[in-house]
Every structure is written in C-alpha cells, then in structure tokens.
Amino acid sequence: MDNRRLILLLIFSFSILMLWDAWQKHTMPKPQAGSTVAANSAAAVPVPSASKPTPGVVPQGATAAASANVAKVTVRTDLFVAEISAQGGDLTHLELSKHLATDDPTRHFVLFDSDGQHTYLGQGGLIGEGLPNHKSLWQLKPGPVELAPGQDTLQVSLEAPASEGTVVKTYTFHRGSYLIDVAYQISGDARADHAYFQTVRDDKPAEASSKAMGVSTFTGPAIYTEEGKFQKASFEDIAKGKNKHVAKANDGWIAMVQHYFVSAWLPEGNGEREFYTRKLEGSLYAAGVIVPVSGGKAEVKLYAGPQEQDKLKRIAPGLELVVDYGWLTVIASPIFWLLGMLHKVIGNWGWSIIALTVLIKLAFFPLSAASYKSMAKMKVVTPKLMRLKELYGDDRARLNQEMMELYKKEKINPLGGCLPILIQIPVFIALYWVLLGVVEMRNAPWLGWIVDLSTKDPYYVLPLIMGATMLIQTKLNPTPPDPMQAKVMMIMPIVFTGMFLFFPSGLVLYWIVNNVLSIAQQWQITRMIAGSEKKDG
Template sequence: MDWQRYTLLGGIAAVVLALIYQWNDFQERRAPIPDRETVVREELPTSSPATQTRADNDVPQLEAQSDTAAGKSDAQRKLISVTTDVFDLLIDPRGGDIVKVALRRYEEELHTPDRPLILLNQTRDHTYIAQSGLIGQNGTDSAAGRPLFTVAETKYALKEGQDTLTVDLTLKQGETDITKRFTFHRGDYLIDVTYLVDNRSSEAWSAAMFGQIKRDDQEPPVDVGIGVSPFLGAAMHTTEENYFKQDFEDIAEKPTRETVEGGWVAMVQHYFLSAWIPPQDERNTFELRQLSGGLYRMGFTSPPVAIAPGNQGTLSAAFYAGPKDVYRLEEISPYLDLTVDYGWLWWIAKPLFGVLHFIQSHIASNWGWAIILLTVFIKALLFPLSAAGTKSMARMRKFAPQMKKLQEQYKDNRQKLAEETMKLYRREKINPMGGCLPIMLQMPVFIALYWMLTETVELRHAPWIFWIHDLSAKDPYFILPALMGLSMWFMQKLNPQPTDPTQARIMQLMPVMMTFFFLWFPAGLVLYWIANNLITIAQTWYINKQVDAGKV
C-alpha cells in the first residue's frame, strides 16, 4: 500500500539524515586545533650568503646591492604589541616585520569572541608574515641579514577619541637616522608603512623600498560546502590582466615578474586577504616566487630614492590585512576589488551584490531577510519570461488527457503521432520547451548568486532566525535542505508529469538528489532556493487556475 511505502521511505530518509548529522559532528570534533602562539625566528637561512641563490634570499636583491648587514642575532628580542579597534598585531624589531595580525571584529569560530580570527602569524609549523625593508646602495636589508630596530615602548594601543596611532622603529646607520613608521587608522585595515630618512652625512644616500608577503602553502580551515574549494594563492595587477592569480603550484612551476605603473600584490584566501600597495605614481616591480623550505614570496620593489647630503626623504607603501570589503578595496587601488572573485559570471554576481547590499543597508538589516527580498526582486525581474513558460506548462497539464489519447491512438505510427501532437501544440498555443525557459533563466543567476554568497564576507557568521546563526555555513540540522526538497517535490506536482516512465522516475528522484547536494551548501543559498521555490509555487498555482478557467 502507498502509505506503507511512504512510511518506509520517510524512515529511511530520517536514518540517512541522522547518520549524516553524526558524521558531520564527528568531523568537526576531530578537526585539528591550530597553533596560535607566535614565535621569533631568525631570518638568515642556514646556508651562507655566498652560496645562496637569488630565489633563496629572504629579501629581493638589486643588481648593485652590497651584502652589508645590520645588527646581531637576538633570539630573545621582545615583539612589539599594537592594539587598535580592528587589530591585535605583533611587529618584530628585527627587520620591522609584521609577524601576527588578529582581526578583532571577526571571530575565529562562531560564538568565540575571545578568539579573534588570526590572519597572519608565525608559529612553529606555520609562516605567514609581511616583511618590508630597504635594499640597494645604502639599504638596511640584504641576504646577509636584517636590521635590528630600537623602539621606545613594546606596547601601543589606540586610545578612545584617538583616530590614528603611530609606532616608530628607529635605526642609526652611520650618520644617517632611519625611522620606520607604522600608522594605524581607526576602523581601517590599511596600514601606512613609511621610512623617514635623515641623511646627515656628507655623501648621497640611495635605497629602494620593498614589501613582501612570505607564506607557506598551509590551507586555512574553510566550510563552504561539498566539492568547493575557495582560491588560495597570490594575485596581482599586470600589464595584460587586471586580475592575475596563481596558486602555490603555479608559482612553483613558473615564477612571475612584472613591472607596472602603480599596481598591487596580494595573498588571497576565503573572505580575507593581505596586500602590499606601493606608490601608485611609480613604476614598481612585482614578483611571485617560491623560496626554499616550502615558502613563497609575493612582493614588490619600488624605484630607488636618492637623498642628497644634509637632506631628508621618505619611502612609503601601504599594507592591507583584513576582509574582502569590495567597496573599501575599490578605494585603495584600481582592480584590487577583483580579489573578491565572483567567477566568470561576475557581471551578474556583482550587480546582485549591489542590490543585496542596498536591501540590507536600507530595508532589512538582517542578511537573511535581505536574501529573501533579493529573491523577490529577481523573480519580479524575470516574471515576464518565466510566466510565459509557466503558462505553456499549464496548458500541457490541461491537455495531457488529449495527448495521452493521441499516444494510445497512434501508438504504432510514430510519424502520425508526431504530426497530430504538433497540431495540438499549435492549436492550443503550447510550447513544449517553454517549461525549460524558467530553469534556463535561473541557472546563471543561481550560479552567480552561489559565488556571490560564498565570497561575501558580510555573510560570515551573519545570523538569520532561530537555529541559523551563520548564513555562510551549512545548516547544522539540515532543516533548510529538507524544506527545499519538500518545496521542490510540491512544485513538481503542479507541473505535468513526463509520459515516459523512465523520465517520470528521474523527475521523482530529483528532489531527493537536490536535497542531498544542498546539505552542504551555505544556508544563505538554500534560503534563496526555498524562497524561489515558494514564489514559483504561488505563481504556478495562480497561472494554472487562470488556464483552467480559460482566462489565459
């Protein structure tokens, strides 16, 4: 009996969902806990400078650079702590490198306010740091060593009512005084890095500034769904491509070197990035290269700056470490916003994000309701085309008995059956392909929306209602995917069923298959699909009534 079959299928589905839930919980509990403790390392490789290749050097080299190192090894040096409203940051006085960046406004995991997300860090088993220095004739950094700066304090904090925080590291180079200045701004993830050079010697001073991101290929933990892996690697602006990206394997296989006006170089991961932005009015050289020890270098070198005797000068760049905020990245440098990678359907995804952002900012402060309103907007935009397809499907459903009669009458004459079927289609204005049109229209939007939602950092840990505390992650109880499958099944019942038994069976299995795939999709995307199905159901029900009544 039918009730027994449905009861059995429901029981099997419940058992499968319970097993998936337990497996998911097991996977989360056995995930390794990353090492968060920052360590001090010496930047000199174990090999001597004389035997190092150019690719192995910790800093880039100019053609005429000498190997004069500054400072002695000091493994016990104390790191400089900087706290702002957005950063918990550590600076190594050896070289003035940024060796840790924790983003205070982003939790490492949901409901862990005491554990901010660590973007950059140097631990026992992980390296991701931002280095900068001076190279060339009077450079302070070389293959032989890095300078050891002095600092007035080891702890700095942005105080209430203070908009900027300045941290100065000083170095005496003969008769030349060098100050490496970090300037932090309230509410901003862009850090100004400036070298102030006071040349009190009797000879001209010359050096070029470099900035680089040094990182291993360790992947950060992500949770964006089955079969999906966000891009992890380097990106830069080149003369031929506004957004050129290489993963670590590509960099190891083929190093890249480009000289462009302005430009930038970035390390991109899911939701976040770090980037060096040199002066935009100079021709800077960028390089992506693999180093020894499993490390990679993504950096720039600016043209040398000459400072006459008795004069002062500056060399500067900016370093960004924070979320993929598309509007802020647009302001920092041309094409830097392309690191928010919407895929090949970016021309659909970017306007969709603009509409979603507008809805969330001006209509619905909750991102979940904003997604639902975006769905209504998309359905209204596509209604004239989708309604035509829905009407055609409704007519096919209305005249299905006549079509079945024709199939029985001409079951032994396929040519005559085709002719009579086409006559029926023309007479009743039925388009057999009309039902495919709504699906064909939705698929590019669905794919673009998928990439938009998976790249939108604003959705990370953004709650909706009840048990949905993170729209960027999968539903922890798989309730939304089950509702999506149920809505898809009900939507099928409103449309004509295929006459071929095999096609009919496949269509019956589609809700089950889609539910399985959607189990690991971001909750925000599943929410969109549920809203889309419910609107489609209402639209189909209304048009079916109109067709049955002969009004359309």
C-alpha cells in the same frame, strides 16, 4: 528533443557540477605542520630587475633563522591585535578584533600568523650592501604600543644599524582603519636606492574557507595596474615559473588574496615600482613591490583586513576586484550591489535576500508566466499524449509526428517549460558566489537558529523545507509519459535536498522563497488554464 529530457539533462549537469565541487572540497588534504620562520628567513632579498640578479646580501649581525629569544612587541588598536618581531621587523601576527574566527567564535580571526601550522607574514627592508632587511635583527624602540582613547594614530618603531648610519622602520596604525603605514627612514651617511615590501604566505587554504562547500575561492597573489588591470598569479603557476603579470609600472598595487580577507601593498601616487611573485623554500610564496628611496625615505601603505567592496573602492583603484565571484562576475556584481542597497534599507541580510528574490521574480515574471502557461497546457494534454503512446508506442517516428501535430493543434511550445530553469541557473550560481565570497555575509544572522548566512543550516531545517517546495512543484508539473522519466522527476527533490544540506543557508533561503513564489504563480496559471479547458469542452 523532448521537453522533459532537456530538463533532466540540465538538472543532472548542474547536479554533477555541484557534487563534484563538494567532493573536491571534502577530500582536500588537511594542512600539515611545517617549518615557518626558518624557511622564510632563507629567502633571498629581492633585487630590482635592472640590477644584476645576485643573491641578497645579509648584513653584518643578521641571522638566517629566527631565534626563540628574539624580542617581540604586541600592539593593540581598535581593529588590530598585532605582533611585531625584532627579527626582520616583521609583522608576524595580526588579529582582526571586529571579526571572529570561523572554527571558534570565541576568538578573533587571525590574518597574519607564524605558529608552525600556518605562515603569513608582512616583511620589508632596504636593498643593498650593509643595509638592514627582513633577515636583520632590529631593535624595538621604546614607546606606547596601545591606541589610547581619543588617540587617532599609534606609531611603533624599530631601529637597525646600516653602513655609515642607521635606519628606522615605523609602523603607523590609524583608528578605524585597516590601513597601516610602513616606512623606512635613513639617517647618517647611509645610502639606499630601493626598498621592498612583501607578504610571505604558505599555499594552505584560508581558515575562513575551511567550512565552505563547493568551489574554492582564489587564494594567492594578485596585481593591479592600469596597463594589465587585475591579474591573478596562482601558487601553481608561480611554482612552475608560468606566472605572467605586469612587472614594472608607474601605478598599481600587489596583494595576497584569500577567502573574505586580503593584504595589499599600496604605493601612493604615480611613480616607479616593480612587482614580483616568487616561490620560496617549502610551501612558501612571496609577493611584493620594490619602490625607490627618495630623500632617505620609502613608505608604502599596507591594507590588511576584510574585503568590504564599498570601502576598498575608496582606498585604491581596482582594489574591490579582489572579491572572487568566479566566472559569473558580470551577473554577481550587480546582484550584490542590489543586495547591498536592500540591506541599507532593511538592515538584515536574511530579509534582504528575501526581498532580492521577490525583485528577481518580478523582473522575470512575464517570461515565467509564459513558461508556466506552456507547462499548464502540457499537463492538460498529458492524457492525450498517453493515448498516443499506447497507439504508436512501437513506431517511434509516427509517435513523434503525432505528438508534434498535437502540440501544433493545442498551440503548445514543448520547450517553453525549460525557460525558468535556464534563467534561474546562472542567477543561482551567481548568488552562490556572492554568498560564498562576500565578507558581509560572514557571521551575518537572519533569525532564530540561522546565525551565519554564509554557512550551512546547523539543523537542516531550511534544506528540508526547500525539498518539500520542490516536491510540490513536481506535483504541479505535467507527468512525463515515460514511467522512468516520471520516477526520476520524483527523485530529484530528494537529490537536491541532499545537496542543499551543505549549501550556505542564505542560498537555501533564496531557493525556498523562489520556489514558494513559483508554486503560487504556477498553481494560479494551471488553475486558470484548466478552467478554460473545461469551459471550451
């Protein structure tokens, strides 16, 4: 196959892929307002699979729908602004004080919410006749609701009656940690065998990904066990009853994953636990874990915060896998590791991307040099190719034969120029996923007007510079003998500039630096080859 035809095929295939992803994102229907707490409250209380699968029992005094008059308490820590409702003792609102909202940087990012537009709740309860659960009305106990200076923990408790006793539900917040301890303590003669902890979420896209162009990152439940490793359960599969994951284990956790952030129920130690995912009413889905009650107490840690991989690794095995790198994880993971190492030294993600680009370019320097030498030789023999086309343009077979003879005589590999593209495409896509998926890039500035490397350049300066560098590269490449191919090659910088207008600015920065280095390398090699040809001539 002709070298230029292969290049065009690769470029067009990649262009179509990215344009299709962009079209899907921009044509995605906007979320519609709907019922939240009422629909959620209608969910049945989960039961262990070993038990008879009967509907959950609503205890005496419970209500099937939240009332507007239900008491709520606002809790403030160094990392959270949380709202806990007496309805079910649910965690109904959770702001992350260290992270800004995507659409309005004057506000905090909201992870849990129940405002009628979006539903994302933390729930739980005890399983059994006459025991309080997420449908019950709890009594908020008096006590501090703000983490005081110098205080390391803050406990907020609720109480509910149970048959022959009471149950106290306690949230424990920790300074400097996105981990929240959620515990049930039974007193009196009440008895319970199992407790459940679940998140309930609608299937609407995450707020953080509303401006991200391209492939949507995964949103939905994920389960990790030593037996099944990391398993995703998409909302679509859950709705169809096709969700397959480990249901029972003595280890592991269950999470609700979305772009940049995650909430995960993390039972401690090795012990019996049962994971479940289910479709509720409307657009709601539940993902939770059932654990045994021991000594009248059941406790599970809830992580609700950013997907910071280095910290997630230390919290629970496999928790860092919630970061979605798509199908190029094997390349994206080491790229981000190296990028993180550079950031520790440099201290700025933009300059770290530039340093990463230089290192990648150096790693592939020998291969790129061989490719550019091939392209430089192709440029030198282009007049001879044009002459052959004039002589044998009507005889395709003879033309191809003469071209092969010329390549052999000049010691040229006609496919050698494709290697830089073949190498760069997987690295490009992997870096695209890194910049799209890692929370460290969110709101990360570079310099001047680039205040967020994970979003597009607001003034389109970087994409225009990238287009100019592509145009220069095209001029340095050998001119295709076919006039139509030559025109298409000249149009490609315009096409790519149009696409890069909406790409994350960090990715455009990488491509600019890569192009500049390629131009310098290609110009030097072309100059050397041309000089050598003149001496030989």
